[in-house]
Amino acid sequence: MLPSGEYWSRGLLGVLTAVVLLWALASGVGTALAASDTVTTELRPGWNLAGWTEDEASVETLFAAIPQLVVAYAWDADLQRYRLAYRDGESAFGDLETLSPGIGLWLFLEGEETVAWERPLVLQAGLAELRRGWNLVTWAGDDGIATGVALAELEGILLEALGGDGSAPQTLEQGRPVWLRVSSAKQWWQLNPAPHIEFRGEFTPEQMRERRAYVDDVVAFFVRRHGVVVPGLTVLFGDEKADMTCGGYAARTLFIRNLCITALPHEYSHAVQEYLAVRDSEGKWGGVRGEARLGPSWLSEGAANYAAAVYEDLNGTGSLKQWNADALDIGLANGNSLEAIETDMGVGGD
Known part of the structure; x- marks a missing residue:
């Protein structure tokens, strides 16, 4: 009313x-946060942790965007295990078929050159569906924010927060995922x-x-x-x-x-x-x-x-x-x- x-x-x-x-x-x-909102992540040869910040898409979209990409892993928080996709010629195979806004990805790149991966940052990337246990979640909020400030909304359920190297991050980088272990499910709005x-x-x-x-x-x-x-x-x-x-x-x-x-x-x-x-x-x-x-x-x-x-x-x-x-x-x-x-x-x- x-x-x-x-x-x-x-x-x-x-x-x-x-x-x-x-x-x-x-x-x-x-909907992008603004007409020009994008995020760029530097990807090096070998393993990289990066987030999908675009609209939902097939995993083939990811391989087309990064020609050097060989293998991609995403964490399934419901099953508490990884899903895999790998390149085979012009196609991708594995049980990772769909990319949702905000999911975290482990990416393996071949070659010897660094790749600047630029992609849109949509509003939905800032909504994380946390499940009890481990979650690999892309941070879509302010770049360089102190981790304690960024995770304040999770007070009471957050058990651990880890970066890709297994240590507790001091700050969060926009477009990079973070490991979160929580005691109960929550829809976490970041932006x-x-x-x-x-x-x-x-x-x-x-x-x-x-x-x-x-x-x-x-x-x-x-x-x-x-x-x-x-x-x-x-x-x-x-x-x-x-x-x-x-x-x-x-x-x-x-x-x-x-x-x-x-x-x-x-x-x-x-x-x-x-x-x-x-x-x-x-x-x-x-x-x-x-x-x-x-x-x-x-x-x-x-x-x-x-x-x-x-x-x-x-x-x-x-x-x-x-x-x-x-x-x-x-x-x-x-x-x-x-x-x-x-x-x-x-x-x-x-």
Whole structure:
């Protein structure tokens, strides 16, 4: 639910742009952090540790990009073992078939010359799906950051962090993987701080863990599917806003009532809409000039409802097919004229 008045008074053009951008990103193709964002890793003859920072691709793409490459290994964190691909003429063979953004790779190069491997750095490379045990994860954040700062989000589950030489790294290099051993699974977002979470009222430690994990999962969904993340958000769990049915979004804050945590995907969608409408060329929060008016609720709420339905379908808690059928029935029964829908900003908000 989008609040009206002082909290949400963006121009119609901004809202339309945001919704169009959101669903244009829904193809799942990665979005570079900026139009020119790339990362370059120096590869020497012999063994090298480097990360895949591009969109998901077949392993043949890797061999085509690095002609000197003979063998590639990737760590399967689910199975806690390596997968292998090797060059045979123009083809690649082995059980490593697909490269996902952010995976770490051991690469063996033949020859005697150093290779500068330049490739795109997409947003999805900054989302690491950590599994209990060892993980080989590419660092996609700031180059040269102190390891302790970079890994602060893993406090409480991080057991070991090792570089390719088996020693604890003092800093992390963008595009280079790091070995992480963790005590439990986590979706680790590297590129900017995760939403700040506040609890108002009585929550057990287990309830707080559940809600933190749910926030991580929703953020990860929008990164994976839409290639977008909203910086600088606060998520407030509690019942102090009595005027809410389940949740709301205003002033970069998501309000979620205690018994309504499943409202989070819908409300995060509204944060995405506002952010895409006002962000500047550097991806920071900006502003929209012009007449302050409420965007069409049928569009902003409809897009948020659909995003939440897709999320629930993917995690098995709902059916997108049934949601589409129900939405069609509601649409066919709508007595509003097309002119009213196009001109009345309030139509469809209930």
